[in-house]
Amino acid sequence: MKKKYFNKDFPTLLHGADYNPEQWVDTKEIWDEDMRLMKLASVNEASVGIFSWSVLEPRENEYHFEIFDEILDKIYNNGGRVILATPSGARPVWMAKKYPEVLRTNERGEKMLYGGRHNHCLTSPYYRKKVREMNTRLSERYGKHPAVIGWHISNEYSGECFCPLCQDAFHKFLAKKYGDIDKLNFEWWNTFWSHRFNSFEEIDAPSPLGDTYSALYLDWQRFVTEQTASFIKNEVEAVRTHSTLPVTANFMQHYTQLNYWAMEQELDAVSWDSYPDWHHDAANDLPHTAADIAFVHDTYRAMKQKPFLLMESTPSLVNWNEYNKLKRPGMHKLASIQAVAHGADSVQYFQWRKSRGSLEKFHGAVIDHNPTENTRVFRDVAEVGSFLRKIDGCAGTMPKVEVALIFDTENEWALSKAQAFCRSNKKYYDTCFKFYFALWQRGIAVDIIDANRPIDGYKMVVAPMLYMVKEETISKLESYVKNGGTLVSTYITGMVNENDLCYLNGFPANELGNVFGLVSEEVDTLFPEDSNFIAYKGEEYPVHDYCERIHPKDGAEVLAYYAKDFYAGEPALVKNKYGKGEAYYFAARDDGELSDKIISELAESLSLSVDFENLPYGVTSHSRECDGEKYIFVENYNVFPVTVKNNREMLDLETGATVKGDIELDKYGVRVFLVKK
């Protein structure tokens, strides 16, 4: 069955934008012009109310909802729908001045001034109370408004607060987790440097003026995540007092300061804000940029195992990069449809209309300062709107996924703080991405998951650099392989428990050593100018950064060897049969060629599903399916046309034509086909 969010009376894919009519109350003719233009662009949704608090409650307890009343009716009468936001992403000034507790304190203990956004104390009872009141009023007034189809909770939750209220809550968090202070002293290994605490109250949050060691930092990050989740819960409960509509909050790309995996439970839908840095030729080629964003799409779809919403994207450019280059013709359509290909049920923009002033007045928008439909950007947006109508049957469908890749937020925290190896740049994401790219460019569907999620159904699990790993996770991986799974991992795996305490008796820890069939002796961290080589099947592959010296055991098969330095001839890639499954261990960091080769061999031996064989470089394909219908998306990230081999009969949803043979794709071309089974 299709997994739709907004299926009551409004069954299409959403095409919309953040909309701030409160900025134009002095020129309401602009509101009417907006309605005309939205229709023209096939925009059927608007996210309203983000940052509206100072208009809704300009003075304490003085509420004004007239603007919302008027604009919601207007949108509805224009055929549109609204995802209504709670305004907690930015407080009004009066509140900060009268109740300074709502302001954050930074890690040096400095009280912040009023300013910016996303800056509330996570703990402040007053702010939680005010948010609850505000959200309850919104729920009561608009929870059943015909225009409103869902809730947008706050905006891009982020950051942390170090005020006394938060420090106190942190102590309670620790007391609850550890019970006894000596349990904490042991797990944090506080005898080191005489750091033994006598009570939880003696503990300060991480600070450049105090301590920043990993165990403290890890629990602090968990606390911040938990406190943010409870803040969301408080918001959501209020919203639900008079409404049963789905609730979402917009997450960010590659944001790991919060562990989203421990927050998503508070929400009905995951949405996110996508701002890839296309066309920065010197930084990345387009296929790598595309795969980098696909990685995030696959994360947020996997998080709920449901379609996600693309809550924000830019129709042209952003204004917060160092260089803000225009999206080239064709890229807007390609990038928008890419999101749908990976499971998005919406294409939404920040922002509908550029504001006249302040910080984001030059951020791209559907409507520019010259407020006309005669712009390249408007035409691009309208084209996407029209295309979405043709493929809207795919709303609620999902891909068939056989591979999981573990990219674990808490492990990222631990690696970033690990005083070892290359200190400041472990390249955990880069390493995961290298394996992901090999899969992406073959059109193999992947779920990106954190280490706590189930893995049983997958044919293959890739889990690089799983440095920090809980005992439960070790057991899960062990039984996964024992029962026939294929596990791929690397150097620097299985070293510490969830509190960054080393496992005793060597690495990879506990049963992992048996699963991989090896013992690690030491990790050689190379300088950037150093390199080694791995000899595999008669070829040499360069490796950089890390060369782990390992000793195979229990009959593990050495697939490749080091070719240089004092460990030349020692094993560099090991395969171990364990139970009914197999485990692969890369002891060194190759530059991509060798891992691509191994993934390719595994894809073949495991018969991983793809829609097309032998895709050209820079071209990928993804599909979504349900009830015998399959939507196949083919995308070309090259600046030249390509041909994809095909011999299936498919319906081209844009042209309505039936396709039987090879598929032609223009530069930046994207095509969507329907296949009935």
Place this chain on the structure above:
Amino acid sequence: MKKKYFNKDFPTLLHGADYNPEQWVDTKEIWDEDMRLMKLASVNEASVGIFSWSVLEPRENEYHFEIFDEILDKIYNNGGRVILATPSGARPVWMAKKYPEVLRTNERGEKMLYGGRHNHCLTSPYYRKKVREMNTRLSERYGKHPAVIGWHISNEYSGECFCPLCQDAFHKFLAKKYGDIDKLNFEWWNTFWSHRFNSFEEIDAPSPLGDTYSALYLDWQRFVTEQTASFIKNEVEAVRTHSTLPVTANFMQHYTQLNYWAMEQELDAVSWDSYPDWHHDAANDLPHTAADIAFVHDTYRAMKQKPFLLMESTPSLVNWNEYNKLKRPGMHKLASIQAVAHGADSVQYFQWRKSRGSLEKFHGAVIDHNPTENTRVFRDVAEVGSFLRKIDGCAGTMPKVEVALIFDTENEWALSKAQAFCRSNKKYYDTCFKFYFALWQRGIAVDIIDANRPIDGYKMVVAPMLYMVKEETISKLESYVKNGGTLVSTYITGMVNENDLCYLNGFPANELGNVFGLVSEEVDTLFPEDSNFIAYKGEEYPVHDYCERIHPKDGAEVLAYYAKDFYAGEPALVKNKYGKGEAYYFAARDDGELSDKIISELAESLSLSVDFENLPYGVTSHSRECDGEKYIFVENYNVFPVTVKNNREMLDLETGATVKGDIELDKYGVRVFLVKK
């Protein structure tokens, strides 16, 4: 009539230096040696009293003027004159300890400790009172001393203070400007991010702990400028209680944190401190370094439309660059006379004698730690002194100027904060300089002015990147062109009003679109590794950074086109006839060659005056004239000799010889000629 400052009984060009006799009170024989050496170097002026407060008032209300009494007589008897400084540039310690309000508070709210200089709170009533008292005493005691010819107010005003007194004054400044808080909310577009204020008192100065958005920042910078101007006014009023001598304050090169154009009204003369970075071959060739300094000379002369004073320069090297290289032989004379060529009526040094200790003991000086006249530096200084005597007739004369270039300080502020394009480096100055260099190397005189100054008399006005522009300025530019003027501008022009609020209905704003005959659609910001080309008259010129996509209208003439990327074939340089005049619009940033070519064509078509045609590269010429006498300066910034074509009869003021034909200039050569009309 000549515009002289010091014409009563002392009619020559000044040749002098900062002089700190108070540092040598324990060894007064050094004072006598100073007198001998000043005479030997033809030094006729000394700037005395800068930073003398702790000697003049060592304890509260205990005054000691004996040192000044003695040294002023000594200088006068030696034939010299004094520009007497007020000591407010550095407070004594006792004052900071007893009255902490005089200390600044930084942008994080941290109270500064005593230390450094130029560090007083701009608002402190106590400090303003003490400065008034001190200056009144100086005026009373020395206002009619025969040695004293003028006043040097404080030193290099700069910086800002964020204490409660200043914040309060800022609130009053805003209340006066906007009257109603909702007027401010509208102009600052505070509905964005819920930033609406209910009163002026709720506003905090810009801070990394709070807000830093452009509208707030702009008004803060205006406030700091106004507060500094009122501080100067307080100083000057006290000085004038017993004196009618001219008053100056020394400005800095390329310093835009204060808007000097809104401060100069408090002063009789503008002076400045010139420290070019000669001989840094890898950073700039010498002609560019020379033109960069000429730009500043032309700014400070245009500011008062009178000669300026070169208040400080180094006779050898500075000590505050990362690398402090010696001035090469010949450069001291060339750089000193360059200042006079552009309108300086003085050549003054920091410093006469190196101090024995503290921060500037290795800054260049006329007299070194080995206190002898047998040094290269002393001989160079003496040579300049002797040369100045030969050209002193030029004091008070002015150039004839037909071209104005607008470099606007407030626009620089707005661009530096604009969250758009290339975020951190808009290159506003570099863009203005590129046009300036094209004029400078042709010997075309230029006034550098801010956007509020009149432009009616000029044949041509160059106004690149005038992003922030008031409605009055738009009208001024419009009527300038309509009445026959020639206006040259570029991409990113006419976008926001003086509060950084975007003009509605597109760019360039309002009548500017008609003046230039075009509508802008979007600005493509390129990465540093990107480039495009402009095709003009069969040649291709490279462009970088910005390519604006524009649509000509009303019959505007497209002079050149883009040659690359998706806007290949679109217009890149447009000329529009408007009324009796013409406007040129560069849509992209060329590397200098194309703009040089256009300036060259305009110089010819507008018959701009020069003293010599076809100057070799690195050679320039400037003149000053009055009452039928014209002083022509020719300067060679090449490291080899050059010949300048000439067929006029002129008197060489250095040699006394009459010159009729070509002029020879040595490496770093400079010659000054007199022509009688």
Place this chain on the structure above:
Amino acid sequence: MKKKYFNKDFPTLLHGADYNPEQWVDTKEIWDEDMRLMKLASVNEASVGIFSWSVLEPRENEYHFEIFDEILDKIYNNGGRVILATPSGARPVWMAKKYPEVLRTNERGEKMLYGGRHNHCLTSPYYRKKVREMNTRLSERYGKHPAVIGWHISNEYSGECFCPLCQDAFHKFLAKKYGDIDKLNFEWWNTFWSHRFNSFEEIDAPSPLGDTYSALYLDWQRFVTEQTASFIKNEVEAVRTHSTLPVTANFMQHYTQLNYWAMEQELDAVSWDSYPDWHHDAANDLPHTAADIAFVHDTYRAMKQKPFLLMESTPSLVNWNEYNKLKRPGMHKLASIQAVAHGADSVQYFQWRKSRGSLEKFHGAVIDHNPTENTRVFRDVAEVGSFLRKIDGCAGTMPKVEVALIFDTENEWALSKAQAFCRSNKKYYDTCFKFYFALWQRGIAVDIIDANRPIDGYKMVVAPMLYMVKEETISKLESYVKNGGTLVSTYITGMVNENDLCYLNGFPANELGNVFGLVSEEVDTLFPEDSNFIAYKGEEYPVHDYCERIHPKDGAEVLAYYAKDFYAGEPALVKNKYGKGEAYYFAARDDGELSDKIISELAESLSLSVDFENLPYGVTSHSRECDGEKYIFVENYNVFPVTVKNNREMLDLETGATVKGDIELDKYGVRVFLVKK
């Protein structure tokens, strides 16, 4: 007579490690395993108690020594000895919470939180009292324990505190030094920028919020050194209440924030922690890395004119570099024996066993997380242990030294703050090292000393860039040369007195001008891309950074001339006969080739002693001798084997064989020979 520290009942070279049994109290079977492994690795010493305070006194005045009682007996019974540490390097949390005065205040005036280590206020009366009490108890309980052979005071003293207590102590320090505030005003040249103080209490410590000028900074650094020394004295007095064992504190490599030369008097032995960055090929070749560490060895041996202790080194890698590469096979032995070659009487490690958690869990250790003797690291350590037993006769012996090189910590402070030349990087150490390397690679023994130490006995003294030099030092250098010594110096010498006040009448100051036979006129600081050349005996040698223009006098001999720029043909290297001696002055900074050549010529003309002539590049040789026995160490820092010419008969201490002819050394080879005279 041999200068031994631990010669009562334990006469061998020490082989040991930092040992933290308190981290493993919950698993005491690990203690027993440690004993077994220590014996296996020929480890005969353990440094116990560093950072143990929170275990020894977990709550105020509640003491627990049971762990120490047990482990000391266990070590002794295992044949080992202990250097017992005082725990002041890290306070327990309870103390910081109850007595915040023990916490430091940073240079911005921010009170630090509890955290890290080496972070006590230097002045806090409470902390000094607690340290005295703790140390007295340790002395009483263990001062006569048979295992204990010495005391390790705290750990790596470092840092500074800016709290009111320290500021007050600073005022007293200044009052004691200067007596009268106007004496300070004169020496600090406070009339500059109106900085005259009326009392010592008005002076603030250096701060980015206030002043940072050199004279203030110099006295502050002296104060911090003195306060640290008095802290040590307080510790040592307590330790000596019940013990007569030798006392040491571990110094750091290249650490110049404290002046160790003004602290070592409080200690019986100097020890230090050596962490060379071997194998970073892009940063340095191995011979330069080796010589860089040899420089430090020669410093700490010269400091006491006695053997020193190598207190810490890593058996494998560290974890605090940006890249933490493994020590290559052979390097551990070579680096360990190098220390002994330069005068170490111990080889000790941080750390015996890797801790399970916290910041240093991945720092190299003898025992890894996989706690077995079957590792490369353990075998390397055991090999060193075994080798040390074979050469232990050298304990207490010393080299014969004929050359001193002055590297003066206070001069380093002054140069680092000098606002002149190249501002941020004077390269004082690099310049000294360049001369040192020329000596090291010839196997010439050198004492590295500060400028206050006697120099009479040396054949040659090298004193580059002695910018800051006291009058006494000038006299000492003058009489050294007059009496027949050879002095080698460079540009930027003899400029300021100990308070950074310039000497009057030119440089090099006072008699130094006569000693070197020259007057300096000016220093040309070059940009990195600039260069000049020195012509010497028909060859040209490149110079960078500095070219001083000098004028020889009194018949000084010009050995070499500048070849370029406006001072081409002027003198660049001058030799002056003065009294019975000679002085050499390099006016410019050569790249190493010229200084190497001059050192080579001086070594020959002064007949400096070496054990082998014509050592290959990357090979050096050092010796220690006493009572007719000479231990000769030969070390090869090349990655290939070398042959050293020899015709002396020597006993190879490792093999027991007698060697007569040439000596073969493997890659990273090291051999030790005994010669009886």
